Amino acid sequence: MSFEHVQSRWLFAAVSLGLAVAMLMLGPGIALLATEVAIMALFASSLGFLINYGGMVSFGHAAYFGLGAYGFALAAAKLGLPLWLAVVLGPLTAALGAVLFGALCVRLTHIYFAMLTLACSEIVFTVLFQAYDYTGGDNGLTNFMAPRFGLSPQIYAALTVAIVALCIAFLARIVRSPLGLAIQAVGEEPHRAAALGFSPRLVQLVACVIAGTLAGIAGTMYSVFQGNAFPDYAGVGITIDALVMVVIGGVKGFYGGVFGAIIYVLLKTFVSRAFTHWELVIGLILIAVVLIFPTGIAGLLQKLGLSRTARPSGEQHP
Amino acid sequence: MAAQLLNGLTEGMMLFLIASGLTLIFGITRIVNFAHGSLYMLGAFLAYHLMPMLGGSTVASFASAVLLSAILVGLLGLVFEVLILRRIYGADDLLQLIITLALVLILRDVVKAIWGANDISVPMPASLSGALQIGGTFLPLFQIVAFAVGLVVITLMVSIMRFTRAGVLLRAATDDRGMVALLGINQAWIFSSVFAVGCFLAGLAGALAAPFGNVNYLLDTNIIVMAFVVVVIGGLGSLSGALIAALSVGMVKGLGVIYFPRLSTVLIFLIMAAVLVIRSLGRGAISK
Amino acid sequence: MSREPILVARNVTKQYGGFVALGGVDLTLQPGERRALIGPNGAGKSTFIAVLGGQQAVGPGSTVHFAGRDISGALPQEIARLGIARTFQINRVFRRLSVLDNVRTALLPSNGRVFSVSERHLTALTSPAMTMVTGLGLGRVAHDAAETLSLGDRKRLEFGMVLATRPKVLLLDEPTAGMGLNERRSLMELMVEHAARDQITLLFVEHDIDIVFRFADRITVMSRGKIFAEGTPAEIGANSAVQDIYLGTEGAPS
Numbered sequence: 001m002s003f004e005h006v007q008s009r010w011l012f013a014a015v016s017l018g019l020a021v022a023m024l025m026l027g028p029g030i031a032l033l034a035t036e037v038a039i040m041a042l043f044a045s046s047l048g049f050l051i052n053y054g055g056m057v058s059f060g061h062a063a064y065f066g067l068g069a070y071g072f073a074l075a076a077a078k079l080g081l082p083l084w085l086a087v088v089l090g091p092l093t094a095a096l097g098a099v100l101f102g103a104l105c106v107r108l109t110h111i112y113f114a115m116l117t118l119a120c121s122e123i124v125f126t127v128l129f130q131a132y133d134y135t136g137g138d139n140g141l142t143n144f145m146a147p148r149f150g151l152s153p154q155i156y157a158a159l160t161v162a163i164v165a166l167c168i169a170f171l172a173r174i175v176r177s178p179l180g181l182a183i184q185a186v187g188e189e190p191h192r193a194a195a196l197g198f199s200p201r202l203v204q205l206v207a208c209v210i211a212g213t214l215a216g217i218a219g220t221m222y223s224v225f226q227g228n229a230f231p232d233y234a235g236v237g238i239t240i241d242a243l244v245m246v247v248i249g250g251v252k253g254f255y256g257g258v259f260g261a262i263i264y265v266l267l268k269t270f271v272s273r274a275f276t277h278w279e280l281v282i283g284l285i286l287i288a289v290v291l292i293f294p295t296g297i298a299g300l301l302q303k304l305g306l307s308r309t310a311r312p313s314g315e316q317h318p
Numbered sequence: 319m320a321a322q323l324l325n326g327l328t329e330g331m332m333l334f335l336i337a338s339g340l341t342l343i344f345g346i347t348r349i350v351n352f353a354h355g356s357l358y359m360l361g362a363f364l365a366y367h368l369m370p371m372l373g374g375s376t377v378a379s380f381a382s383a384v385l386l387s388a389i390l391v392g393l394l395g396l397v398f399e400v401l402i403l404r405r406i407y408g409a410d411d412l413l414q415l416i417i418t419l420a421l422v423l424i425l426r427d428v429v430k431a432i433w434g435a436n437d438i439s440v441p442m443p444a445s446l447s448g449a450l451q452i453g454g455t456f457l458p459l460f461q462i463v464a465f466a467v468g469l470v471v472i473t474l475m476v477s478i479m480r481f482t483r484a485g486v487l488l489r490a491a492t493d494d495r496g497m498v499a500l501l502g503i504n505q506a507w508i509f510s511s512v513f514a515v516g517c518f519l520a521g522l523a524g525a526l527a528a529p530f531g532n533v534n535y536l537l538d539t540n541i542i543v544m545a546f547v548v549v550v551i552g553g554l555g556s557l558s559g560a561l562i563a564a565l566s567v568g569m570v571k572g573l574g575v576i577y578f579p580r581l582s583t584v585l586i587f588l589i590m591a592a593v594l595v596i597r598s599l600g601r602g603a604i605s606k
Numbered sequence: 607m608s609r610e611p612i613l614v615a616r617n618v619t620k621q622y623g624g625f626v627a628l629g630g631v632d633l634t635l636q637p638g639e640r641r642a643l644i645g646p647n648g649a650g651k652s653t654f655i656a657v658l659g660g661q662q663a664v665g666p667g668s669t670v671h672f673a674g675r676d677i678s679g680a681l682p683q684e685i686a687r688l689g690i691a692r693t694f695q696i697n698r699v700f701r702r703l704s705v706l707d708n709v710r711t712a713l714l715p716s717n718g719r720v721f722s723v724s725e726r727h728l729t730a731l732t733s734p735a736m737t738m739v740t741g742l743g744l745g746r747v748a749h750d751a752a753e754t755l756s757l758g759d760r761k762r763l764e765f766g767m768v769l770a771t772r773p774k775v776l777l778l779d780e781p782t783a784g785m786g787l788n789e790r791r792s793l794m795e796l797m798v799e800h801a802a803r804d805q806i807t808l809l810f811v812e813h814d815i816d817i818v819f820r821f822a823d824r825i826t827v828m829s830r831g832k833i834f835a836e837g838t839p840a841e842i843g844a845n846s847a848v849q850d851i852y853l854g855t856e857g858a859p860s
Contacts, residue, residue, distance in 0.1 A: 057412050104591065107598040110411065111350055115550045119591040122543060123584055130580045177723040178731075181711045185700050192698040192764075194682040195659060195691065196771055197715030206721065236539045240419060247416045277431055283423035290413045290420070291405060 012172070016165030023157035031153035037265045038157070038164045039222050043238075044245035045257030046214035049171055052251055053180065054207040055187025056106075059114040060121030061242055063101065064094040064212040066234020068219025070128060070135065073229035077144035078134060087220060094216020095209060097124070102208030106201045109190075121234055128231040140230035147227030160221055167214050168258070174210060175254065183207045244282060248289055253298025263297065320455045322572050328461040330568020331468035332530075335523035336541060337548035337560045338475065339516035345492035345555030346512045347407065349414055353421035355542030357395065357517050360425055361387045361524025362533040363433050366440045380443040384525040391521025396514035403513065404506065422538060429535045440528035464526055471522070475557065488512070492555050547590045612637045612807050613658070613672050613690075613775055619665035620653055620831075627653045628665070629831040635775065640798065640808040642822035644815075646851060649828040651811045652695055655779050658809075659692040660685040673774070687715060691773035695780045695811075697760045701753035705744050705763055708752050709735040712767035735770070742766045742796070758789050765797055769804070776801060778810035782817060790814060794821055819843065827851070 023031055047061045071093025075086035101120040108116050128135050135141065148156035174180050182203050185193040190200040223229045232238070241264065242257075249260025264282065271278035293300055340354045364387035365380075372386075373379035398421060406413055442460045449456035479485035487508070490497040524541075548567055552559030567586055574582025613635040620628040628650045635641055643651050656662040658670060660682035670678045677685055700708050710731045714720050719727045739748045742762045747755060752763060761781065768776060781797060782790035798821055801808050812818050818825060818839070825842040827835040829851050835842060842848055 051412065057415070104595055108594060111554065112550075112594060112598070114350075115546060116591060116594045118543065118546060119550075119587045119594065123587045123591070126583045126587065130584065173725070174723055176725050176728070178714050178719040178728050179721050179723050181703070181707060181728070182714060182720045184703060185711045188700050188702060189698050191661065191682070192694070192700070192767075193711075195661070195686050195694075196712050196767060197683050197686040198720060199681075199683045203720065236543060240422070240539075243416065244419060244423075247412070251410075251412060277427040279423040280427035280431075283420040283427070286416055286420035286423070287402060290417050291402070294409075294413060 060117030068216030090220030098212025250296025250298030326572020392518030395517025
């Protein structure tokens with residue numbers, strides 16, 4: 001293990017800890033905003049991982065966000081389980097969903113993969129919407145707990161930032177591991193990988209479950225944050241949000257999802273205050289990104305020497 | 319029962335009009351146009367806007383509003399293709415998708431800015447708002463007319479695809495990607511016109527179907543998802559497949575509402591998933 | 607030649623719709639031999655390689671035995687793990703990974719580390735991978751992304767990756783296609799040298815007759831989905847019917 005590598009790990013830990021502590025000193029409004037940014041950063045990163053390393057463009061990533069939210073909310077609101085258990089059940093539900101949907105979806109590639117993920121997430125959305133007796137349908141599940149377990153916005157923001165940092169560190173570890181190489185190999189050249197002895201679908205399934213579970217953690221944290229759950233959490237809209245974040249942030253960079261979430265949520269919040277039509281602005285930015293900077297913000301920073309993408313070989317030169 | 323049947327058929331026909339444009343565009347340009355639902359929505363809003371200007375709720379003003387809306391949407395598609403899409407053919411799948419997603423966001427905001435965020439409703443032409451008595455049942459006249467318009471569009475499409483040189487070329491290029499090169503120097507022009515015609519069809523469907531229900535800016539994602547379902551079940555790029563799939567989906571929705579109201583939508587997505595999984599069965603489909 | 611053959615293909619058929627790509631091909635490879643597979647375009651050479659590698663399913667009635675084991679119908683990854691490796695006609699490497707990581711990746715399946723999340727398991731592969739990279743003459747570009755390499759270097763890399771799987775049989779589909787004359791020969795020399803060192807049986811599809819006659823022990827000639835002739839380079843060189851099919855005056859016996 002090289003010096004440089006250790007250094008970047010300590011740097012990551014220091015920045016995360018610094019951010020978490022900083023949350024405690026913010027005003028409540030900014031803390032709430034920071035929490036949303038952090039949760040969306042995790043959600044977008046999980047999708048970015050699937051796209052960038054796994055080569056799988058999903059149109060249905062919201063399924064796992066929704067399952068994470070409802071797995072928690074149903075356990076807490078309808079089963080009356082203790083909150084700590086419900087918090088564990090949320091991501092677990094998403095993981096199970098990812099095993100099931102992933103096993104089906106990895107049979108397909110490209111646009112057909114995307115379409116099947118869309119069908120899966122729409123099934124989740126519709127079931128949540130229609131199973132009125134259990135999920136409250138369109139009205140969602142509300143008033144079953146105090147938002148953020150009653151914690152102050154600042155403390156919950158610090159907690160969220162810490163958890164998100166741990167999850168992202170876990171993703172970075174995966175990327176730098178043998179499994180990470182396998183996922184990239186299969187993502188890029190499935191035939192070559194199979195002819196070397198990799199089982200492409202199994203490797204892809206593992207990638208889907210990792211991404212789905214992390215998306216589920218984001219969903220659970222969001223449900224706790226809001227103290228509710230709505231079918232829209234599993235809707236196409238959330239998937240589109242995450243896709244947009246990944247592209248603005250940079251598809252090819254490890255931190256693309258994080259950068260994208262920061263920009264997207266801030267734009268949404270501040271542009272919509274000054275000028276109602278923030279979606280128009282995002283749309284124009286997207287066109288500019290695709291036509292002018294297809295590598296997104298991460299690529300731009302990399303070009304300026306401000307950031308490096310997480311690449312497997314630890315002893316590699318920058 | 320007959321009324322529900324007609325309901326399903328009409329809904330299926332409207333779905334076909336949208337899906338046909340989507341599948342036509344995909345077949346030739348390999349672009350998955352996420353903005354197709356937005357163009358449908360725009361068609362509906364344009365019809366709402368144009369009808370009063372063209373003389374209120376007469377058949378003639380409705381017909382001209384529908385046609386004009388479709389043409390405007392088609393022109394918008396043309397401009398979008400020429401200015402933006404043309405630059406990224408052959409680029410990464412994801413970038414192509416994102417460009418059309420950008421159009422979704424832009425159109426949604428434009429619609430909100432012009433027509434607001436509330437539901438609007440487009441009136442049926444007064445003389446078509448009645449019902450036709452066939453046997454013992456009353457069938458809404460407007461549905462029959464909308465269905466008939468769909469049939470006319472299909473007939474036109476089939477004639478173009480079968481009997482014109484352009485149509486033969488298009489079919490060949492859809493079936494065999496190698497043929498696209500044979501489109502030769504006209505390729506750029508053909509891509510533009512196919513994209514414009516596809517958008518025209520989306521606008522036409524949106525305007526024609528507007529009187530059936532409330533119109534609002536959320537229509538875009540609902541419609542695009544259903545259009546994807548139809549296109550996938552019918553087979554990407556296949557017009558005849560899209561027709562069969564659209565009518566079937568329309569019937570499942572129409573009849574499902576009576577027999578299994580809570581399951582009908584889930585059922586449609588289950589069918590879509592099943593179709594995709596069944597197609598993937600058999601070996602050699604690991605990838606690419 | 608009294609040893610057990612390592613690969614035996616019997617009556618291999620393959621149809622695409624109505625088109626017969628392979629019309630009953632028989633082929634037997636002895637351990638350690640270097641067999642060239644030649645024939646005009648469309649003879650079915652690449653399809654046959656794809657059948658052996660598991661990329662294409664065999665038709666009914668076909669059997670392929672590897673080291674006494676029936677592998678007809680096995681998946682590509684199963685065949686690869688048993689010890690049949692291949693390169694592709696269109697060079698396939700992991701373009702975004704570094705040269706070193708391409709080889710480390712290739713080492714994972716045989717080391718049973720595909721699903722490991724431990725970075726140590728990856729670092730442990732660095733030195734064998736580096737040895738391989740240097741041995742291929744790619745030491746100076748070890749840390750460059752594979753997509754920045756020249757075609758010749760990418761072909762060396764792909765060869766190194768398949769070597770890393772420790773194969774017993776190596777299928778090379780047009781290994782020297784698209785390269786200059788000198789480069790072809792040096793690449794082929796590298797491959798043959800490594801194969802001899804590791805006692806690997808070679809089956810290679812090749813159009814360059816000079817290369818074929820220089821490097822093959824035996825030559826199999828295919829035409830229209832069938833075996834047309836088989837023999838030593840001297841026998842094939844003397845066979846005028848073989849020259850005819852290349853000149854297009856073929857009257858292929860059925």
